[in-house]
Amino acid sequence: MTDVTSEALRRWRQSQGWDVPRMARELRKAARDSGEDVAAHHGLVKMIPQWERGNRAPRERYRLLYLKIFEDMLGGLPHGTDAVDLALRLAEVQARAGRLPGPGEIRMLEAAALATPRQAMTPAEIRALAAEVIAHLHEVAGKLAELSALLGGGEVGEGKP
Amino acid sequence: MSARDDEIRRVVAELEVHIAEVEANLAALKALMAGGEVPDEEDSSS
Numbered sequence: 001m002t003d004v005t006s007e008a009l010r011r012w013r014q015s016q017g018w019d020v021p022r023m024a025r026e027l028r029k030a031a032r033d034s035g036e037d038v039a040a041h042h043g044l045v046k047m048i049p050q051w052e053r054g055n056r057a058p059r060e061r062y063r064l065l066y067l068k069i070f071e072d073m074l075g076g077l078p079h080g081t082d083a084v085d086l087a088l089r090l091a092e093v094q095a096r097a098g099r100l101p102g103p104g105e106i107r108m109l110e111a112a113a114l115a116t117p118r119q120a121m122t123p124a125e126i127r128a129l130a131a132e133v134i135a136h137l138h139e140v141a142g143k144l145a146e147l148s149a150l151l152g153g154g155e156v157g158e159g160k161p
Numbered sequence: 162m163s164a165r166d167d168e169i170r171r172v173v174a175e176l177e178v179h180i181a182e183v184e185a186n187l188a189a190l191k192a193l194m195a196g197g198e199v200p201d202e203e204d205s206s207s
Contacts, residue, residue, distance in 0.1 A: 086166060086169060086170060086173070089170075089173050089177075090169065090173055093173050093176050093177055093180065096180050096184075097176065097180055100180065100183055100184075100187075101187070106187075106190070109187070109190045109191065109194055110190065112194040113190055113193035113194045116193060116194055116195075120192075120193065121193060126190070126193060129186055129189060129190060130190060132182070132186055133182075133183055133186040133187060133190065136179045136180075136182045136183045136186070137183055139175075139179040140176060140179045140180055140183065143172055143175055143176040143179060144176065146172050147169065147172050147173070147176065150165060150168055150169050150172065151169070
């Protein structure tokens with residue numbers, strides 16, 4: 001069974017933008033789907049912060065539920081500490097990418113920066129900066145597509161069964 | 162770790178670099194929009 005650290009539990013929840021009650025709902029949903037009994041919602045709401053602080057260790061059934069939710073969301077990464085670490089990184093990077101603005105918003109920022117009287121950069125430099133942001137946004141979109149293909153493609157590596 | 166996991170790690174690492182670039186340049190653009198100075202890479206003081 002994969003060891004899930006208290007820090008991992010917290011990082012994973014936060015990477016999804018979930019508060020503790022939402023995490024409790026997700027755990028109960030995963031338990032329902034697999035026909036398991038778990039603590040009531042208010043009980044989980046008390047336990048989750050304790051697990052995340054390391055005050056208490058979640059029992060195995062809860063660790064399994066975390067992994068189940070995790071794998072469902074990330075396309076079936078294999079079990080293992082490395083895989084959990086990778087999945088955490090993946091979830092975080094996807095969340096960060098999701099918070100980035102689109103090219104249209106960059107253009108608006110560029111226009112606003114150009115219209116601002118006190119400027120530390122020349123208009124050409126501002127335009128170049130905005131163009132660079134948009135170029136990186138395209139790279140981000142490309143890498144996200146690459147990741148999606150990797151996660152959904154089901155290609156089997158040496159370590160996969 | 163499988164070859165697929167290694168490939169995912171590589172793409173995630175590249176993604177992190179591009180996201181960091183966007184975030185840094187975005188912060189610079191917002192600073193300009195606010196009429197402030199663009200933070201210098203070698204000077205972290207504000």
